[in-house]
Every structure is written in C-alpha cells, then in structure tokens.
Amino acid sequence: MFGYSAKEMMEKDLKRLMPQRYWESHKKAVPNLLSTGQPKHIGSTRELVGLRRDRSEFPMELALSSWKGDGQVRFTGIIRDITEHKRAKEELAFQASILEQVHNGVIAVDLNDKIIYWSNYSEELYQWKSEEVIGKNIVELLAPEAMKSLATNISSTVFREGHWEGEFNVKRKDGSTIPALILSTILKDVNGKKIGRLGISADITERKQAEKDLQYNAAELARSNRELQQFAHAISHDLQEPLRTMSSYVQLLADRYKEQLDAKAHMYIGYIVEGATRMNAQIRGILSLSKVTSEAHKLAPTNCEDVLRNIQVGLQVYIKEQQAQITIDPLPTVRANSAQLGQLFQNLIVNAIKFRGEEPPRVHISAREKDENWLFSIRDNGMGIEPEHGERIFEIFQRLVPREKYPGTGIGLSICKRIVERHGGKIWVESTPGNGSTFCFTIDK
Numbered sequence: 546m547f548g549y550s551a552k553e554m555m556e557k558d559l560k561r562l563m564p565q566r567y568w569e570s571h572k573k574a575v576p577n578l579l580s581t582g583q584p585k586h587i588g589s590t591r592e593l594v595g596l597r598r599d600r601s602e603f604p605m606e607l608a609l610s611s612w613k614g615d616g617q618v619r620f621t622g623i624i625r626d627i628t629e630h631k632r633a634k635e636e637l638a639f640q641a642s643i644l645e646q647v648h649n650g651v652i653a654v655d656l657n658d659k660i661i662y663w664s665n666y667s668e669e670l671y672q673w674k675s676e677e678v679i680g681k682n683i684v685e686l687l688a689p690e691a692m693k694s695l696a697t698n699i700s701s702t703v704f705r706e707g708h709w710e711g712e713f714n715v716k717r718k719d720g721s722t723i724p725a726l727i728l729s730t731i732l733k734d735v736n737g738k739k740i741g742r743l744g745i746s747a748d749i750t751e752r753k754q755a756e757k758d759l760q761y762n763a764a765e766l767a768r769s770n771r772e773l774q775q776f777a778h779a780i781s782h783d784l785q786e787p788l789r790t791m792s793s794y795v796q797l798l799a800d801r802y803k804e805q806l807d808a809k810a811h812m813y814i815g816y817i818v819e820g821a822t823r824m825n826a827q828i829r830g831i832l833s834l835s836k837v838t839s840e841a842h843k844l845a846p847t848n849c850e851d852v853l854r855n856i857q858v859g860l861q862v863y864i865k866e867q868q869a870q871i872t873i874d875p876l877p878t879v880r881a882n883s884a885q886l887g888q889l890f891q892n893l894i895v896n897a898i899k900f901r902g903e904e905p906p907r908v909h910i911s912a913r914e915k916d917e918n919w920l921f922s923i924r925d926n927g928m929g930i931e932p933e934h935g936e937r938i939f940e941i942f943q944r945l946v947p948r949e950k951y952p953g954t955g956i957g958l959s960i961c962k963r964i965v966e967r968h969g970g971k972i973w974v975e976s977t978p979g980n981g982s983t984f985c986f987t988i989d990k
C-alpha cells in the first residue's frame with residue numbers, strides 16, 4: 546500500500562506515511578488517544594490521505610484502537626485504501642447529478658413496484674416529495690383508478706419484454722391528472738441481475754393541447770376551403786350567365802343600330818364587349834384555380850416527356866406562329882397528377898413564349914435530382930423580371946406589363962403555384978430584366 550517493506554519502517558516515525566500538511570493534526574490526535582484509551586475510527590467524518598514511498602498520495606480510511614502491554618498503552622491502526630471506493634462514489638454522484646438535471650421525471654422501483662428512487666423533477670412534476678413516496682407502490686400512487694389495470698400490465702410487459710413506451714395519464718398529489726410520455730426499462734445491478742424498473746416520464750400537456758389546436762385549425766381550414774371553393778364555383782357560374790346576356794344584347798344593339806350610332810358610341814360598345822370578355826376569362830381562370838384544389842388529387846407515375854409531347858402537339862400552331870423553339874433534356878417519371886402537371890408545363894411554356902424579347906422565343910426544359918426532389922427548370926430568352934417582383938407574380942390577378950400589349954388574366958402563375966404546392970413542392974423564378982427568366986419548381990421523387 547505504501548511501498549515500504551516492514552524492515553524499512555520498523556522504529557520509523559509514522560509521519561513518513563502522511564503528507565506534511567497532516568503532521569500537526571497527527572501530533573495532537575495521538576496523545577489524545579493515548580490519554581483517553583478510547584478506540585476511535587478516523588476517516589468516516591473527514592478524508593485522510595496516505596503518502597506512498599514514491600511521494601504519490603491516496604485517500605484512505607484509518608481505524609485505531611488502543612491496548613495495554615508491558616505496562617504501556619499502545620495502539621493498533623487498520624488502514625484501507627479507498628481510491629476505488631472514492632472513484633465509484635464520485636462516479637455515482639456524477640451520474641446522480643446528471644439525472645437531477647434531466648427535465649423529466651426519473652423514478653426507480655424494485656421488483657414489487659416499490660419506489661426506491663425519486664428525482665427532483667419528479668417532485669415538481671407529481672407534487673410529491675421524495676420522503677413521501679419512497680417505499681410506496683408506484684401503481685397505487687400515480688395510476689388513476691381507471692388506469693390501474695393498464696399500469697399493472699405495463700409493469701408485466703417491462704419484465705417480459707425489457708421495455709415499454711407510450712402515453713399514460715398520471716395522477717398527481719392534488720388528484721389532478723396530466724398526460725405523460727413514459728419510457729420504462731429493466732433496472733439491473735452491477736452483476737446484471739434484475740432488481741426493478743427505471744421509468745422516465747415527460748409532461749406532454751402542452752403538446753396534447755397543441756395537437757388539439759392543430760386538429761381544430763386543420764378542420765376549420767378544410768371547412769373554410771370547402772366554403773370558398775363552393776363560393777367560387779357558384780359565383781363564377783352565376784356571373785357567367787349575365788355576362789353572356791350582356792355581351793349578346795350589346796352586340797345586338799351594335800348590329801341593329803349601327804347606322805344610327807356614331808363612332809364614339811361604337812367605341813363605348815367595344816369597351817363594354819371587351820370588358821365582358823375579359824371578365825369572362827377571369828371567371829374561367831378562377832374556376833380553373835379552384836379546380837386545382839377541389840378536384841381529387843390522385844397521384845400516379847407520370848412520364849414528364851410524354852406530358853410535354855402532348856402539350857407541344859396542342860400548342861403547335863401557337864409555337865409556329867411565334868417562331869418559338871423548344872428544347873427538352875431527358876426528363877424523369879414522377880408521382881403526379883398528369884392533368885395538373887400538364888397544365889403547369891403549358892402555363893410556363895406559354896408565358897415563356899408570350900413575354901418574349903426581340904429575338905424569337907427559345908425555351909429549354911430540364912430536370913435534375915436535388916436531395917429528395919426533382920428540380921425542374923424552364924429557361925427562356927424573354928424580357929425578364931425585376932428581382933423585387935419575384936414573389937408578386939405568383940399572386941392572383943397580379944400583372945407587371947400592360948394588358949393591351951400582353952393579354953391575359955393574371956391567374957396562370959397562381960395556378961402553377963397551387964399545382965406545385967399540391968405536389969409538395971415549391972416554385973420560384975430566377976431572372977434579370979433583358980436576360981430572360983428561369984422558372985424552377987420541385988416535385989417529390
């Protein structure tokens with residue numbers, strides 16, 4: 546223990562076995578023992594330190610007892626090296642401090658469900674002090690009457706399967722209950738023998754309330770969307786009929802009384818017909834926008850190249866008139882609603898051709914994998930867009946150019962945005978004025 550042989554220590558001063566800082570207390574303690582003759586255990590109330598031959602120190606316990614021999618009072622000392630004991634004690638204290646810092650209730654019970662450990666946060670969570678619960682049955686203490694059978698089954702499950710995890714309503718000291726997330730596992734001693742269960746519990750009251758709020762808000766949103774869709778559908782149909790009537794009668798008025806009307810009257814009639822036609826187009830756009838959300842959203846493997854071939858056939862006259870050139874890289878098959886995906890591509894291609902620059906329109910379509918998505922790009926050589934308008938253009942009825950030069954309803958990109966979002970993706974534009982635009986959107990793989 547000290548590194549000395551018996552021969553080296555015989556008749557030597559005991560101070561050799563202790564650091565110099567202890568010499569003074571040793572000088573006082575030994576005469577006291579010899580004068581009283583009373584046995585004394587040293588080390589239980591204060592730490593003693595031994596000094597080895599190599600000058601290293603170690604913690605120790607010292608038990609002293611006195612005896613008489615040859616008319617003299619002598620004493621015997623029994624020394625125990627407690628280095629490992631102290632290390633284990635410090636480790637346990639460290640582990641306990643970690644448990645006490647965990648913002649969850651930590652409870653240990655024995656094989657009979659008697660509580661043997663109760664953390665500080667358990668006191669806060671369940672309102673019971675540690676001294677009030679140690680030794681009590683955890684099922685009787687924390688399980689509401691209606692859930693005692695389940696609590697007993699949980700205990701059996703842990704000992705049978707090694708763990709249990711789930712939600713459980715737990716009773717507090719004041720009789721109230723709270724929802725808790727419980728994780729319970731087998732508790733073993735250093736030899737691997739089962740000695741009980743360890744439970745960790747977290748108060749999930751706020752989470753459960755948030756779930757209820759989310760469900761309520763989702764239900765309210767769904768109801769509001771249904772009402773808005775019904776409203777949009779109804780008002781669109783109701784408006785179309787009077788618009789058709791107005792346009793027809795204005796046209797009849799112009800035809801029947803054209804000889805009696807001057808140029809200004811014919812101009813006014815033209816304004817009325819143009820306005821009615823524009824409103825009718827906007828109503829059809831609103832119907833198209835509402836259908837994106839209201840129609841069944843059935844996804845299936847969809848070959849993007851096939852979709853684009855069909856679009857080019859439908860737009861071939863327009864493409865030829867505008868002397869546009871469309872090039873397409875190899876495109877993937879994605880899970881999508883083929884009709885909506887076709888509408889998305891068509892709207893973006895038509896816009897790329899319509900908002901052209903001085904040169905004939907050039908449109909290039911490509912796709913690449915990015916994380917868990919496919920990233921599609923539709924690049925053109927058109928007039929471009931100011932960066933500050935990058936989000937505004939996807940809002941309904943927003944226009945950045947004169948209607949007289951570029952006819953349209955201002956709904957096309959809103960429909961594109963709605964389609965992409967229904968497919969779990971995002972859409973945006975990268976552009977500078979005069980250098981064309983690239984519309985990008987993502988779709989899940």
